[in-house]
Amino acid sequence: MPSPDRLVILDRDGVINRDSDDYVKSLEEWIPYPSAIDAIARLSQAGWTVAVATNQSGIARGYYDEATLAEMHAELIRLVGEAGGEIAHIAFCPHGPDDGCECRKPLPGLLEQIRTALGMETLAGSWMVGDSLRDLQACEPMGCHPVLVRTGKGERTLAQNPELVSQGNDTRVFDDLASFADWLIKQER
DSSP: OOOGGGEEEEOSBTTTBOOOTTOOOSTTTOOBOHHHHHHHHHHHHTTOEEEEEEEOTTTTTTSSOHHHHHHHHHHHHHHHHHTTOOOOEEEEEOOOTTSOOSSSTTSSHHHHHHHHHTTOSOOTTOEEEESSHHHHHHHGGGTOEEEEESTTTHHHHHHHOGGGGSTTOOOEEESSHHHHHHHHHHTTO
16 A cells, blocks of 8 residues: 555646647547656656546547547556556546536545545645646645646646745646656655
């Protein structure tokens, strides 16, 4: 069972791969950031457990199905594995914003799924990396450290929420997943 202070939870679109306002609807449209794949591998190699929590409302909207999503996630797992890393669990919400589910971020349901899947008692002290305010909001009730990356919708999120970098806010901001991984790994030295 991983320790919460050795767990990094990642949003997918905009953190691991390019995001699209038109949704990432196929394996061909799923374009990973090479530096993100490498960052996940380096975190794994440094002893961190890495999981993914991703809203995928394109399923509810009929843009793609769960089989297509599974292809994208299989490719993610393959690429990370080839780079020498591992993803411990991928939790996704297939629902739309009006479906009333418990898993769609900003609700913490996906993080709860990860906690259960990894057999952990708590996620307090783990890290949640996202590019949107809803990613950061999902981690608050779980006691995770919030991290915003500037990739994907990150710059827009920062411009719309300048308080994220104000005095007393514990959100850390990085250019991308690779720079966060560099920082986190260096903290151990």
